[in-house]
Amino acid sequence: MTVQSTSPQFKQNATRxxxxxxxxxxxxxxxxxFIDKRQMAADKLPEFEALRDSARDIKNHTLxxxxxxxxxxxxKVRSSGGHVHFARDAAEAREIILSICREAGAKTVTKGKSMxxxxxxxxxxxxxxxxxxxxxxxxEYIIQLRNELPSHIIAPAVHLNATQVEEDFRxxxxxxxxxxxxxxxxxLLTEARAVLRERFLAADVGITGxxxxxxxxxTSIIVxxxxxxxxxxxxxxxxxxxxxxxxxxxxxxxxxxxxxxxxRSATGQELSVYTTFSTGPRRSADADGPENYHVVILDNxxxxxxxxxxxxxxxxxxxxxxxxxxxxxxxxxxxxYGWVYPGPMGAVLTPSLIGVDKAGHLPNASTFCGxxxxxxxxxxxxxxxxxxWREREFERHLTPATVRSGLKLWGFFAKxxxxxxxxxxxxxGALALAGRRHGxxxxxxxxxxxxxxxxxPAPQGETFQQRWKRERKGASA
Amino acid sequence: xxxxxxPRVGLFVTCxxxxxxxxxxxxxxxxxxxxxCIVDAPVQTCCGQPAYNSGDRGxxxxxxMQAIEAFQGYDYVVAPSGSCAGMIKAHYPELFEEDPNWRAxxxxxAAKTHELTSFLVDVLGVTKVDASxxxxxxxxxxxxxxxxxxxxxxxxxxxxxxxxxxxxxMKDSDVCCGFGGTFAVKYSDISGAIVEAKARNVEASQAPxxxxxxxxxxxxxxxxxxxxxxxxxxRHVAEVLAGMTDEPAIGVARNPAAK
Numbered sequence: 001m002t003v004q005s006t007s008p009q010f011k012q013n014a015t016r017x018x019x020x021x022x023x024x025x026x027x028x029x030x031x032x033x034f035i036d037k038r039q040m041a042a043d044k045l046p047e048f049e050a051l052r053d054s055a056r057d058i059k060n061h062t063l064x065x066x067x068x069x070x071x072x073x074x075x076k077v078r079s080s081g082g083h084v085h086f087a088r089d090a091a092e093a094r095e096i097i098l099s100i101c102r103e104a105g106a107k108t109v110t111k112g113k114s115m116x117x118x119x120x121x122x123x124x125x126x127x128x129x130x131x132x133x134x135x136x137x138x139x140e141y142i143i144q145l146r147n148e149l150p151s152h153i154i155a156p157a158v159h160l161n162a163t164q165v166e167e168d169f170r171x172x173x174x175x176x177x178x179x180x181x182x183x184x185x186x187x188l189l190t191e192a193r194a195v196l197r198e199r200f201l202a203a204d205v206g207i208t209g210x211x212x213x214x215x216x217x218x219t220s221i222i223v224x225x226x227x228x229x230x231x232x233x234x235x236x237x238x239x240x241x242x243x244x245x246x247x248x249x250x251x252x253x254x255x256x257x258x259x260x261x262x263x264r265s266a267t268g269q270e271l272s273v274y275t276t277f278s279t280g281p282r283r284s285a286d287a288d289g290p291e292n293y294h295v296v297i298l299d300n301x302x303x304x305x306x307x308x309x310x311x312x313x314x315x316x317x318x319x320x321x322x323x324x325x326x327x328x329x330x331x332x333x334x335x336x337y338g339w340v341y342p343g344p345m346g347a348v349l350t351p352s353l354i355g356v357d358k359a360g361h362l363p364n365a366s367t368f369c370g371x372x373x374x375x376x377x378x379x380x381x382x383x384x385x386x387x388x389w390r391e392r393e394f395e396r397h398l399t400p401a402t403v404r405s406g407l408k409l410w411g412f413f414a415k416x417x418x419x420x421x422x423x424x425x426x427x428x429g430a431l432a433l434a435g436r437r438h439g440x441x442x443x444x445x446x447x448x449x450x451x452x453x454x455x456x457p458a459p460q461g462e463t464f465q466q467r468w469k470r471e472r473k474g475a476s477a
Numbered sequence: 478x479x480x481x482x483x484p485r486v487g488l489f490v491t492c493x494x495x496x497x498x499x500x501x502x503x504x505x506x507x508x509x510x511x512x513x514c515i516v517d518a519p520v521q522t523c524c525g526q527p528a529y530n531s532g533d534r535g536x537x538x539x540x541x542m543q544a545i546e547a548f549q550g551y552d553y554v555v556a557p558s559g560s561c562a563g564m565i566k567a568h569y570p571e572l573f574e575e576d577p578n579w580r581a582x583x584x585x586x587a588a589k590t591h592e593l594t595s596f597l598v599d600v601l602g603v604t605k606v607d608a609s610x611x612x613x614x615x616x617x618x619x620x621x622x623x624x625x626x627x628x629x630x631x632x633x634x635x636x637x638x639x640x641x642x643x644x645x646x647m648k649d650s651d652v653c654c655g656f657g658g659t660f661a662v663k664y665s666d667i668s669g670a671i672v673e674a675k676a677r678n679v680e681a682s683q684a685p686x687x688x689x690x691x692x693x694x695x696x697x698x699x700x701x702x703x704x705x706x707x708x709x710x711x712r713h714v715a716e717v718l719a720g721m722t723d724e725p726a727i728g729v730a731r732n733p734a735a736k
Contacts, residue, residue, distance in 0.1 A: 015666050327653045331670040365664050367657025367671070368530060369620035390532030399532060403663070407528060411536040414492075414522040415543065421520070428496050439730030440703055449662035453669030454700030457497065457728035464490045464499035468518050 003121045003149065005354055007338035010361035017332040026159050027333050030152070034324035037268025038375065045264065055261045056379040058254045059246075059315035063306065069215040069248045070297070076218025080280030082293035090120035093298045097122055097207070097240060098129055100294050104238040106131055106204035112222060112229035113137035114209030115153055115318060116242050116298055118340045119353070122207070133207075134199045136228035138192055145172050151334030153341065154266050154320040159333050162188060196228070206232040206290070210243035211317065212258065213295070216251040219279040220295065223262065223272035230276050239278070239290035244298045246314040258317060261377035266319040301353050309388045313348050315378040322372035322382060328365055337362055344372035344382040351389050360398055363389035425466050432461035480600060486514040487551035489544070489590070491561045492523040493692040494713075498727065501692060504719035505557040505593050512601050519547045524556075524564045530658055534572065541569050545582045553600070554590040557715050558691045559622015562592040567625045592622050593715055594690060598631040605638030608720035615647045615684035616714070617675070617698065619691035623651055632690055632714050639717060647682035649674075654689075656697040672701040679709055686726075688714045699727040 006013055017023055042048045062069055074084040087093035093116075101109060109126060111117060111133055123133040123144065135144040139157035143150055145168045150156030157165070166182045169191055182188055208229050210220040220241045222229045233239045249255050263269040282289030305311055323329040323343025334342030339359065341349050347362035356363075363386035372382045393399050413420045435441055435458025443451045450456055486509050494501045502518070509516045525540030544565070548554045556562040566587045573580040597603040616636065622628035629651075636644050655661065655671025662668075675698060679687050687702070687709050689695050699711035710726035725731050 011664070011666075014664070018666055018670050327655065327671045327674075328664075328667055330674075331667050365660070365667065367620070367653050367655060367660050367668075369653035369657070370624040371620070371653065374624050387530060387532070390530065391534055392532070394532030394534075403531060403659070407531055407533055407536065411528060411533070411539075414525075415536070415539050417520045417522050417543070420522045424496050435730075437730055439725060440700065440728040442704070447662065449665040450700070452665045453704070454672060454697065455703045455728060457696050457699050457703075458730075459497040460499055460724065462499060464495040464502040465518070465520065467499055467503070472518075 003118065003340055005339045005358055007350060007354070007359040007362060010336060010338055010365060013336035013338055014332040014365070017336045022161060022164070023159055023333055026161055027330055030155075030158055030324060031330050034267070034320075038265060038321060038324070039268075041264040041268040041270065045260075048261070048264065051257060051261050052377050052379055054257050055317070055377055056315060058249065058257060059317075059378050062248055062250060062254075063246065063311055063314055066245065066248060066306065069250055070245065073213055073215040073218055073248060076215070077280065077293075077295055080218050080293075081283075082218070082280045082295060084295045084297065087296055087298045087300075089300050090298070093120045093242070093296055093300070094122055094125045096296050097242070098125060098131075100238065100240055100292075101126065101131055101205050104205050104292065106238070108199065108203045109133045109205045109207060110200055110203035110232045110236065111135050111140070112206070112208035112224065112232040113140050113156070114207065114242050115150070115340060116209055116244050117207060118150060119244075119300065120242075120298065122242070134196070134203070136196050136200065136232050137224070138189065138226060138228075141192060141196065142168060145169075149335065149340060151342065152320060152323060153318050153343075153345075159335065200231045200235050203232070203236045205238045205240060206234075206236040207240045207242055208233050210241050210247050211262065212249045212255050213241075213243055213247045213297075214249055214252055214255055217279055219252070219277050221255060221275065221277050223259070223275050225267075225269075225273040227274050230274060233276070233278055233290065234288050237290055238292040238294070239281075241278070241293075241295040242298070243295065244300065245302050246316070262317055262319055265321040265375065265377040305352055310348070310352055310385060312380050313345070313352065313385060315380055316345055316349070317378060318345075319377055321375040321377065325371040325375050327367065327369060327371070344386070345380070348380075348382055348385040348389070356389055356392055356396075357398060360389075360393050363387075421463070421465055425463055428459045428463050429461060432459045435459070481552055482513070484514050484552040484601075485550075486516050487548045487554045488516055488518040489524070489548065489554050489556035489561060489565070490518055490521060491556055491558045491692065493696070494557055495521075497696065498692055498713065500721060500724045501557050501713040501715050504713070504715040504721045505555065507719040507721065508593070508597060508606065508715060509555060511607065512597055512603050514553075514601075517551070521547055524561045526560065526564045527658055529564065529568060538572050541572050541583065542579065545569070545579070545586050548586060549582070552589065553596065554586065555593055555596045556590070557593045557713065558693075559592045559619050559626050559628050560691050560693060562590055563621040563625035565590045592626050592628050592690065594631040594635055594718075595626060595628050598634055604634070606635055606718045606720075608718055609640035610642040610686075610717050610720075610722060612641070612686060613643045613645045613684040614686040614688050614717065615645050615679060615682040616650060617647070617654060617679075617687060617689040617694060618651045619689050619694045620653050622690055628690065632688075635718050636688070636714070642717070645682045645684045647678045647684070649678055654694045654698050656694045658693065661697055668697075669701075672697055676701045676705060676707065680707060684709075686710045686712060686717075688712055688717060690714050695727055703728045
């Protein structure tokens, strides 16, 4: 783990987020935009649900034979003149990237959007070694200026509004006229384009992520909407692809199926604006392309998920639909989750990568409403996997003591129906008596979490089983 | 499987209905009996969901075995809750993956267990109920019923047959209310924000009554609406379908003068 995690402080993070009026306004955009667009795109494609099955099956098949596909991919990249580096963890990946950059004599490194680069914290590492990384995805560029993590895996700056971006640009772009007009979003975009264009041309190395790595051809694929990934990988002499092991897909035919669900699930587009395939370095007849082509494939704990219940998480194609549809994400945003991956996919993946002892809150902070699973393009049973984490925590006695003892007491009665009937009869009778005046409680000693935000309705008094016995079984209560 | 002419139904009351609002259970009994069922309510406690979702598989399994045994003699098991029916239908079999004997029993119970409104409509073919209710209602789709069991059209279909009732759809009726069992207590601030959004959507519908099929969600939404001083009345859908709305709404005191 490299990027500092605040996941253990999830509750405090969440409370801060809930009280942040600006953030709450920004989160309104997530709720409205993404959901409707995805639904419209799905409705327009009759085979969408069948494609989701197919996408799931392709990824499952790949994961079952991941070793073979990794070897085949490596062989293809080498035969096309590229280099493949396997990194067991974040530190290894950083060192590999740094040494490639040093070999290239790099001063400036441009970067396409890559969650893996966030996971390994490559920017800080390059900076610490005298190399300037420049994010070229607009959202990533903005959060780099702010020294923040992305708050969403496909919309990294979704937590911000235009005024904040304007302030950042004025703070950083000091070479520009201080009196320039930046009141319209398009003016911000134009300024970023102009600033970034210089950086693209100056870069010695370009780092991109990969949405897919194709074993059949040794191709890496990125999907973007800004075209920044293409400039990042084509202009510099050296292109580094940074990807994790589960990005492997057997064939181009498989990729074409996955692409059909990816953009629709993510942004409601039929296809992203740019879908770029790159295979090896520039060949003699090519008009452009890098002279050196490296692929860094990161494990960082993923191979230990294979063969476990969490293997299903490795199907994830990072569309963001789960967080777009999550009521908890809508309420607190991505930063509250405290590490690189937010929302339901983060709640499952983060404990695997940084440990459930640190990220234990994440799989617990879910209502299990199931909306994430209902939209996942590769049908990952996210609530089930979150529950698996809760089981691991319970087994390891990481569940808070109050919860454990509460469960134990409740379980004791629930397993003894006769005693349960007596105890609940007495308890409900007393509670109904105490609440008879108002019909509800504004405060209850054992349920402060409940009554902090809402009233607790009073019970009717007699329990169902008591009344049933009295009325139907002819026995006295 | 053909439906017996007088199916024997075991009512899975659910612990919340048993303890908090038994009138919902009796409304379910009335609906089932009117549809020709012979209803019994064996001694029971809880489906085990609080333990299951807290990661305590051992306690969950014990409670599942207890329920499996209590309900083995019935043609059907019906719960006035999508959440508890979903627990039995979708999750009990998963609990016994390594125990073929209990797995078979869990599968058998899962196969014959239904949420109340879907049992009436999908299994018994009920198309209308004999009830009247004056005014507009809005309906919240509880998550487990909606996404685990496909309960959406069934309650609406039955509500459409209630004399005098108009259903006004609220925005995001299929979005979680923020209850989530122990989540509501463990993450009360987040739960509060989610139910806040739900309460505003309920109010924006301008329906004076809110209905749903799960008492947990109903208590959460009723508690939030009353905390905010909203006059919206909150009831379980079974109460309206059975024409049993003489009990005060959830969280409303009995008026001693009216007795």
